[in-house]
Amino acid sequence: MSKHMSNWLKITSFDKRDEYYTPALMVYPIVKYLKPGSTIWCPFDTERSEFVKVFTESGFRVIYSHLWQGQDFFEYEPAEPFDYIISNPPFTMKLDVLRRLYTLNKPFAMILGLPILNYQIVGKFFLDKKLELLIFDKKVSFDGNTSSFNCSYFCNGILPKSIVFYHIPNNNTGDNFIPSGIAA
Numbered sequence: 320m321s322k323h324m325s326n327w328l329k330i331t332s333f334d335k336r337d338e339y340y341t342p343a344l345m346v347y348p349i350v351k352y353l354k355p356g357s358t359i360w361c362p363f364d365t366e367r368s369e370f371v372k373v374f375t376e377s378g379f380r381v382i383y384s385h386l387w388q389g390q391d392f393f394e395y396e397p398a399e400p401f402d403y404i405i406s407n408p409p410f411t412m413k414l415d416v417l418r419r420l421y422t423l424n425k426p427f428a429m430i431l432g433l434p435i436l437n438y439q440i441v442g443k444f445f446l447d448k449k450l451e452l453l454i455f456d457k458k459v460s461f462d463g464n465t466s467s468f469n470c471s472y473f474c475n476g477i478l479p480k481s482i483v484f485y486h487i488p489n490n491n492t493g494d495n496f497i498p499s500g501i502a503a
């Protein structure tokens with residue numbers, strides 16, 4: 320457990336289901352859909368997040384924030400202008416996160432489990448909204464254990480069409496497992 324996380328644990332409640340960190344393997348696919356030279360806000364991330372690292376290495380300007388730094392996504396917004404909001408949000412707050420994303424009215428890409436589409440409340444939520452899906456052809460693991468469901472990108476204002484299927488080289492398990500640096 321990182322120092323940031325243990326400090327944060329002392330000051331607020333903790334839901335283990337929200338602490339799954341994204342491997343770089345899942346970040347690369349979204350890069351080609353972003354306009355070169357743009358600024359990306361990663362609102363659930365620290366400097367060690369693979370989103371922050373991959374986007375920075377790819378030449379984007381990156382703003383990152385996280386609850387561990389006292390920046391609550393539901394209240395905080397960067398002072399500087401930004402073009403995209405991209406991350407993997409806390410799973411337990413998915414609908415609240417989506418509500419705020421549409422209110423912020425900026426192009427976004429968020430990694431979420433495809434099974435959420437099975438919920439009536441989620442279907443109702445998307446009835447009057449635009450949504451694009453970048454769907455990986457594998458169930459990529461966050462922690463090296465086999466994943467039982469597919470997590471992919473839910474986007475608005477980013478993809479050229481409603482559904483894009485994307486080939487990903489492996490599912491991040493076994494010998495292929497590379498953990499996110501945020502977990503170190």
Ligand SMILES: C[S@@+](CC[C@H](N)C(=O)[O-])C[C@H]1O[C@@H](n2cnc3c(N)ncnc32)[C@H](O)[C@@H]1O
Nearest residue numbers: 337339340341363385386391392406407408409
């Ligand atoms: C699924 S994890 C993903 C972390 C990182 N985005 C990644 O993909 O590696 C979601 C993170 O959001 C943090 N978080 C939970 N509630 C938050 C809030 N209200 N504002 C900002 N971050 C929050 C959690 O502590 C957790 O570390």
